[in-house]
Amino acid sequence: MGTAINVLDNYRLELSFPVIISLFILWLDIVSSFTLLRVQYYRRGLSKKRLLAGALCLFVSFLGVQPLRSRDFFLRNGLEPAMWDPETTQACNGFLVNFTAMYSFSRPSEPQGYSTQKVKQIAQQYPSDLAGDASGPNIIFIMNESWADFTRTGQLDTSEPVTPFIDSLAESGEAVYGNTVVPVVGAGTSCSEFEALTGASYFFGLSSNPYGFYTYPGMASSAENMKQLGYQSRAQHLMPAANWNRSSGFPRLGFEDFISLEDVEDVEIFRGLPTDAASYKELVHMFDAGNGPQYLFCITAQNHGGYDTGLAVNSQLEILSPAGSYPCAQEYLRLLQKTDAAFAELVNYFRAQPEPTIILMFGDHLPAVEEEFLNATLPENDIFALYTTPFILWANYDLGLDKSASEVTMSSNYLFSYLLETADLPMTGLQKMLRTLYAEYPVISVAGVLDRDGNYINAAAAADLPLIRDYSYMQYNYLVKHAKTASEFYQFHQ
Numbered sequence: 001m002g003t004a005i006n007v008l009d010n011y012r013l014e015l016s017f018p019v020i021i022s023l024f025i026l027w028l029d030i031v032s033s034f035t036l037l038r039v040q041y042y043r044r045g046l047s048k049k050r051l052l053a054g055a056l057c058l059f060v061s062f063l064g065v066q067p068l069r070s071r072d073f074f075l076r077n078g079l080e081p082a083m084w085d086p087e088t089t090q091a092c093n094g095f096l097v098n099f100t101a102m103y104s105f106s107r108p109s110e111p112q113g114y115s116t117q118k119v120k121q122i123a124q125q126y127p128s129d130l131a132g133d134a135s136g137p138n139i140i141f142i143m144n145e146s147w148a149d150f151t152r153t154g155q156l157d158t159s160e161p162v163t164p165f166i167d168s169l170a171e172s173g174e175a176v177y178g179n180t181v182v183p184v185v186g187a188g189t190s191c192s193e194f195e196a197l198t199g200a201s202y203f204f205g206l207s208s209n210p211y212g213f214y215t216y217p218g219m220a221s222s223a224e225n226m227k228q229l230g231y232q233s234r235a236q237h238l239m240p241a242a243n244w245n246r247s248s249g250f251p252r253l254g255f256e257d258f259i260s261l262e263d264v265e266d267v268e269i270f271r272g273l274p275t276d277a278a279s280y281k282e283l284v285h286m287f288d289a290g291n292g293p294q295y296l297f298c299i300t301a302q303n304h305g306g307y308d309t310g311l312a313v314n315s316q317l318e319i320l321s322p323a324g325s326y327p328c329a330q331e332y333l334r335l336l337q338k339t340d341a342a343f344a345e346l347v348n349y350f351r352a353q354p355e356p357t358i359i360l361m362f363g364d365h366l367p368a369v370e371e372e373f374l375n376a377t378l379p380e381n382d383i384f385a386l387y388t389t390p391f392i393l394w395a396n397y398d399l400g401l402d403k404s405a406s407e408v409t410m411s412s413n414y415l416f417s418y419l420l421e422t423a424d425l426p427m428t429g430l431q432k433m434l435r436t437l438y439a440e441y442p443v444i445s446v447a448g449v450l451d452r453d454g455n456y457i458n459a460a461a462a463a464d465l466p467l468i469r470d471y472s473y474m475q476y477n478y479l480v481k482h483a484k485t486a487s488e489f490y491q492f493h494q
Helices: 002-006 017-037 047-069 071-076 086-093 095-105 116-125 164-172 189-198 222-228 243-253 276-289 327-351 371-377 412-423 429-440 466-479
Strands: 138-144 175-181 232-237 257-260 294-299 319-321 357-363 388-395 409-411 443-445 448-450
Touching: 002 243, 071 095, 086 095, 116 429, 116 466, 138 189, 138 276, 138 412, 164 175, 164 327, 164 388, 175 412, 189 222, 189 243, 189 294, 189 412, 222 232, 222 243, 222 294, 232 243, 232 276, 243 257, 276 294, 276 327, 319 327, 327 357, 357 412, 388 412, 409 412, 409 443, 412 429, 429 466
Parallel strands: 138 294, 138 357, 175 409, 232 257, 232 294
Antiparallel strands: 175 388, 357 388, 443 448
8 A cells, every 4th residue: 555655646546436335335334343342242141152152153264264275275166366467357256255365376385296305405406606705796786667678579660769878788789688577567566576686486376565475584685695795785766665565675685775765865856756867876876885896776766657647748759650649658668768868877887987897777567558559569479578578788897798698588587697697606506596497498487488499388387397396396495484494505605
């Protein structure tokens, strides 16, 4: 609710007549309940019988709801909920059943065949490296709000370039430009960032908000791992710290510091949201104030929906193709021009820095613009199209990468291990496993799995593949069992 209120300015809240009636009935229920609670039911002679009857009712109720705790109950009865679009199954299942099913599916179930012995055996296959000394480059990891590339199919034509600087980096070979397959569409930012920061995957049935379900004190993550390597690990997001429970989630992931909107004065605001330029200005300030090698994670907010504010009028960009009227898409593309200009300033700043620095920026999800625009510009017959955002990797020194490194596609759970490999830094057992997985299955996503030859594998078939099954065991141990078995797999040897 708090997160929704914080981004409500650019949306319209419409209460339909059935919703109003439902709220009125709810109010009547609350009033009636409090009225009944005031009635003096109990008499001395009847209290034991009433207490026994109440306890019996509670016991029967407890037995009755036990099947609802199991995913198998809902699967057997054809009641699996659509976690990312619950209205589609709510229309068939009804609210109560759909809500209960969503609760059941939000709790990771133990993978078939899981055991502590299996976990130990897998961990032995991927021994973590020694932490060593902090001699690597600075690493800046950016998740750019709603960053998408609609030019991939050649169906989008505009009166002005949308991201000329980013395009020039990619075309020159100075940067690696590829595709990220994320777990959400149009919303759910925290899911994409959780995959990127931890290496966990929503393929295994995770719920929407990870910081409310899966983080715990001392949890191994990219932030904690980088601290073990001698880096400063800090995060920044110029929105309220409580959004998506980051104020509690980030410290559990090991970030030493979390800079939020409450910590910064004179933030440049556009459409009611901090600009990318403001985020990068604070990022540079954090870098300048840091000591030693730094790992900085930044989340932007400028391009957050909705896109019908009419405020992005400082650009003359028009959509020439596809034909039609797309005011939301047009406002969004004008915002991307600001994203491109801000990223150019950030890159040019680090060009002048003597310390070796790597920047990786990726999009958290596609923007919620007109469906007709999405249908006209996204690749046809691509199961992953709605889940695909770009990423760009640039460094102020020669990484030794050639043009073939570009146009790669990977799911967001691989991004950080990819960064470590590029920076030639040590890896934990989990990160080594992820690099092995990536070589065989570059995409492991809620939409399915893609193997190295480009073949699509549906979720049911993929779950039985040995490497992916091992991955599920290690993730369950990591998120549910709090890495109590083989904890050395998730962090460096000291």
